[in-house]
Amino acid sequence: MNINSFLFKQIDNSPLIVFRIIFGLLCFLESVGAIFTGWVKRTLIDPEFTFTFIGFEWLQPLPGYGMYAYYILMGIFGLFIMLGYKYRFSTIMFTIMWLITYLMQKSSYNNHYYLLILLSAIMAILPAHKYASIDVKNNPNLKMISMPNWCRVIIILQMFIVYTYGSVAKIYPDWLDLTVMEILMKGKQHYYIVGDLLQQHWVHYFLAYGGILYDGLIIPLLLYKPTRKAAFFASIFFHLFNSIVFQVGIFPYLSLAFTLFFFDSKTINRLFLKRKPYYEGSEISIPSNRNILLSVFSVYFVIQIFLPLRHHVIEDNVLWTEEAHRMSWRMMLRSKYGYATYYVVDNKTNKTTTVNLNDYLTKKQQRPASTKPDFIWQFSQRLKKEYASKGQDISVFVDCKISVNGRPFSPLIDKEVDLAAIDWDTFKHSSWILPSKLD
Numbered sequence: 001m002n003i004n005s006f007l008f009k010q011i012d013n014s015p016l017i018v019f020r021i022i023f024g025l026l027c028f029l030e031s032v033g034a035i036f037t038g039w040v041k042r043t044l045i046d047p048e049f050t051f052t053f054i055g056f057e058w059l060q061p062l063p064g065y066g067m068y069a070y071y072i073l074m075g076i077f078g079l080f081i082m083l084g085y086k087y088r089f090s091t092i093m094f095t096i097m098w099l100i101t102y103l104m105q106k107s108s109y110n111n112h113y114y115l116l117i118l119l120s121a122i123m124a125i126l127p128a129h130k131y132a133s134i135d136v137k138n139n140p141n142l143k144m145i146s147m148p149n150w151c152r153v154i155i156i157l158q159m160f161i162v163y164t165y166g167s168v169a170k171i172y173p174d175w176l177d178l179t180v181m182e183i184l185m186k187g188k189q190h191y192y193i194v195g196d197l198l199q200q201h202w203v204h205y206f207l208a209y210g211g212i213l214y215d216g217l218i219i220p221l222l223l224y225k226p227t228r229k230a231a232f233f234a235s236i237f238f239h240l241f242n243s244i245v246f247q248v249g250i251f252p253y254l255s256l257a258f259t260l261f262f263f264d265s266k267t268i269n270r271l272f273l274k275r276k277p278y279y280e281g282s283e284i285s286i287p288s289n290r291n292i293l294l295s296v297f298s299v300y301f302v303i304q305i306f307l308p309l310r311h312h313v314i315e316d317n318v319l320w321t322e323e324a325h326r327m328s329w330r331m332m333l334r335s336k337y338g339y340a341t342y343y344v345v346d347n348k349t350n351k352t353t354t355v356n357l358n359d360y361l362t363k364k365q366q367r368p369a370s371t372k373p374d375f376i377w378q379f380s381q382r383l384k385k386e387y388a389s390k391g392q393d394i395s396v397f398v399d400c401k402i403s404v405n406g407r408p409f410s411p412l413i414d415k416e417v418d419l420a421a422i423d424w425d426t427f428k429h430s431s432w433i434l435p436s437k438l439d
Helices: 003-008 014-036 039-045 066-083 087-104 111-125 134-138 150-169 179-186 201-223 225-245 251-261 265-272 290-313 373-388
Strands: 010-012 146-148 336-346 352-354 394-404
Touching: 003 150, 003 290, 010 265, 014 039, 014 066, 014 111, 014 150, 014 251, 014 265, 039 066, 066 087, 087 111, 111 150, 111 251, 146 150, 150 201, 150 251, 150 290, 179 201, 201 225, 225 251, 336 373, 373 394
Parallel strands: none
Antiparallel strands: 010 146, 336 352, 336 394
8 A cells, every 4th residue: 555545545534523522622621721720820820920931931921810811712712623613713723822821831831731732733734624513514515524544644643652752751760660650659648548559569560660561552552453442441541540640631531532543433433423424435535735745744743753852962861951851752750859049149249149039939930940950040031131120230140959859959050150141052951050960
């Protein structure tokens, strides 16, 4: 079978239609849930400023309670996706708005937030509104019961990359000797009923090594028909466990929804879309923009494959420096604690002042500003600007010590370097981060 036959063969679109409905609902719940759980208030309203991705400092939250309206609007677009109403526009708008909030703050960084950006962008190009949608009701000419096979392939390949890197990243000493799992579970000992169980050594073994095996094998096992049902039930356990114990929002349920693309579309059609005719054909329809489509997909997946590897070409251990940690599917891999003292030196009088973090940062912001180099640099730059607005030229020095995965505290930052006077280089190791002792 050549590439054209594989990617452009028409298949029944029932899995995509059902996935669209679930995806839109979860986008709605994620948006409004962020309001009702207090996440929007804690992360975007309470802080005086947010730690953005470096280079996007101009992206700050709307004033007052504007972020509530922002998230409500995102939720509405999520509902529109679910209903298939102005589907392309709604999906593109949700993607843009979610991307903006992602870049706007990283105090609550989560790989799942990044994944939602990618999936939303992918969904925007998929013909997921061709059945059971308001768009079809308004324009019956849109109705289709089939889709090209690439619509299925692109979803499966994206999740294969996510899970594979998630598995490989866990194969390192602190995960394999259960150090990380013991720390993670110790924070759950107060949980009702399961708290004591989660402290058992055998449970730590099961979760640590089960996590490696699950992430590494789940996609192949779902693709292979004889193991598909067992893999599906394993997914239910794995993702419900994550939802209950780690409380990671919609991701567990979104991951379960992905299994729609692995089961026989006739089964999905029979279970969820009984009135929909099942597509029995095998037509191959090659679009006129085939070369453009293949080029875009190739570039996208090359980036997705190589982006998580970039920390290997950056000096020192990513667990220590955090350089290239984000957008790499490095999920729940370390526990980091630290404390930092910021000293402001007036360059005219040489007077030194110790900064009270409570005057500038929320408790949620203080932790990364005491453990993560990019946050520390950004806060130093923030202090420089604030003092400059008062007519003072200052230097900022930071005495910071951190502990990674329970190790003794060690100095993280060269306290002789004026962090207010140096630039950030995204593609190079920052020499003012002191060497780790993790390797």
